[in-house]
Amino acid sequence: MTRILILMVSFLAISAAGPASPARASDTDDTFRAITKASVYDHIIPRYEHLATAGTGLETAATAYCQDRTAQNFTTLDTAFRNYWIAWAGIRHIQFGPVQFLNRGFRIQFWPDTRNKIGRQLSRVLAAEDSAALEHATFAKTSIAVQGLPALERLLADGDAGYAAPKGSFKCALTTTIASNLAIAAKGIVDNWNPTDGYAHAVAMAGTGEGPYSETYEVTVELLQSLLGELEASRDVRLGRPLGSELDKARPKLAEAWRSGLSRDILVASLKGTEDLYLSGGFDQALRDAGENTLADQITAGFQQAVTQSRALEGSLYDAFTAPEKREALQAIRADLKVLAGLIGTDLAVALDISPGFNSRDGD
Template sequence: MMSVRKVISALFAAVGFAAHAASADLPPPEPVSHAAMVKASIEKYIIPHVDALKVSAAQLPAAVNAVCTTGSPAASKALQDQFDKVVLAYAGVDFLRFGPMLEQGRREQISFWPDPRGFVGRQLRLLLLSKDDKIAEPGALGKQSAAVQGLPALETLMHDQDAPLGPGETARYRCVVARAIAANIVRLTTEVADGWEKPGGWADKLLNPGPSNDTYKSASESAVEIVKALIVGVSLTSDLQVKPQVDPKVKLAPPYQKSGLQKPYYAASVGSLHQLYDTLSLETWLPPDRLWMKDWVSGTWRTLESSDGYGGSADHAKREDPATPRELFDRMNGLRNMIANRLSVAAKLTVGFNELDGD
């Protein structure tokens, strides 16, 4: 198969060189400093997204309680709608796998996915068999397996047609567990937001590097952390959402398939990554003879965002020739390579990633 490097070269050859030559005649923009990259990323991307997750999660307990109290179709729909909001908000922070998300394993606790071995289902069955009401006590669920603490476990309870959530006795303990999970998600997302925003938290760490900082000694180190998160996000979307459609040996169910959210989750993932990419302004460091990279990246984002992630066209795009999963996979690996080995190098950032060629 063609390597990502060859894919990039072939795609570059297809771009109109006249446009590149014209853009090269314009004075280049002033490069955005590493400190400014970090500040913009925190203020315009990270804090708004962790706050959105916290706010949406805060509505889950009431929605779960309404279903368990009434069992009505309207309450079930309201819970699904709120669950959708939380999941799509989570897609915007999933790849920030450092700081508050990394601490105490919060990421796995919020969303235990991928789950190729079915831990969520197995651990949830064991918990339900125990029928221990102490699980409702504050902090009790947090001592259980991460597989039963977050969104996938709640989704499983929401979509169990054999024992739906409701006011009946058969659903009583299932509702005890569902309420505990919803409360736990609120706790976790609140801790993530607080971890970023509190005095001396991760926002302060990134914004104030130096000799006394135990994590970041320079603005460059802070910027590298965020750029690495962006690269990780592209990798996760490529390897976990798209690659299973390309490589039959990869046995991995799409994210939040029970709720029909696999395509919206792809769109939220790609849209969030694009937003963070734009916020970082890495392209301002490109010299005139490398401005073609901007056009290549712009075209790649258009391809990714015009797809539904599963071989079809996004609703807003209505393309007759949507990108195949193979094309998406190659494009994402090309984008990952471009950010890690071209744009970051131009911006004088050493992210520590290698060639990162795809399959």
């Protein structure tokens, strides 16, 4: 629903554009196909392949640690966990296609968790110590709150010492199960995107009467929604909610991955991921081909500024949310993201004649 609301606002300015001429329709179809091809082969598939590689590393590290619980093996596991989350942050903006199959996106990361569902469900699993519940087929059907990264983060939060308790063996088995679940999900997404008969083929068939997309523009809209939705998530959920409206209303524990201290790195990875979708995904080239070099330069500069400012944040974001001098920097990033979203959601959409109003596959 959030993504739909973004497009409602973004496309109001162009909803009266009217039908294009046959020649114009042909030109725009070619543009949409070019964006689709570049996005799939130069952005989506490579980044999911990177996630799958990270998943293999995570599963291997978890297995090795639970076979030999040493401090060194825990460090390797913790590093693998962080690598996976950063890889996910760089592609989680893609919210259509195979990531939706089997509810994979939420199983990888149930977020935001405003009601502490992860904590409650994880406590129940640990208290039960039911090894049968960790069998893959069974675990895949359990609460999504305990299947992914946030749950794994909680398990790892106490370090190697956290696995020395009486329930350390079961906790380690759960850790390995979650790591395996994350690896399987990533591999499944890659397999389902395959160009031969997978989703890459389905989007290539857009507008041909085959597959789920009846018009070529529908895939471009999916990609634009992905871009805008992630920018909004960074602005309003990653930064806005923990910041609160005032200093005394700051809630740093609403920050993403605050326990592991990954909040800033995830923010940067997310911004770099959306920047790459814009650049490698063909949107930048489409604007320049349309003679919109100034707009393209503005959007590129907007991404670069947001990334640079986010990287410049020192220390933990958990502390920054309650530090007056650092809150100003966070608010500045939010303001820049608002401008960037406007350039993309309105100016870019108008320039590329993306004016369907809604994606017909949203179901609303």
